[in-house]
Amino acid sequence: MRKQKGFSLIELLIVVAIILIIAAIAVPNLLRSRMAANEASAVGTVRTINTAQVMYAATYPATGYTALSALGGASPCTASPTTACIIDSTVSGGGAKSGFTFASAAGAGTPSITFTVNGDPQTFGTTGMRHFFSDQTFVIRYDTTTAGPATAASTALQ
16 A cells, blocks of 8 residues: 555644634734834824924915915925925825825914814724824824814823
8 A cells, every 4th residue: 555645634724723823813913013103104294294384384474374285286386375385295185194184274363373283093993093183382192082183182192
């Protein structure tokens, strides 16, 4: 009788079971690290919008701070008070970036001396676990509730 070469069905099933156990351990960590990367990108974008607001107010002092849409512009961009060409058109157009959507509004008055910035996850719990907020104080704050955007009363980032 010849001896068969290869693996038995039980040996193959054990290997598959081990691979599935390793995958079950690794996938949640991968999702958490992706969410952390999205949140880090959102904080960076909020900082960029803060800087853009300062640049805009310095360039157009009669207007002061402005809405998010005026900070960007379509490519090729020509700088003006309505399209300052300071930030990416995806962000200034209200589009999503790294699983977050961004909004910025100027306060009342001319020139405007206040503004707010919000960065909210597109899908809370999947793309991010925190809502981000900043204003003319340039302190970035976050809120972990699903109720909605963060506010000036939210926890400051350390």
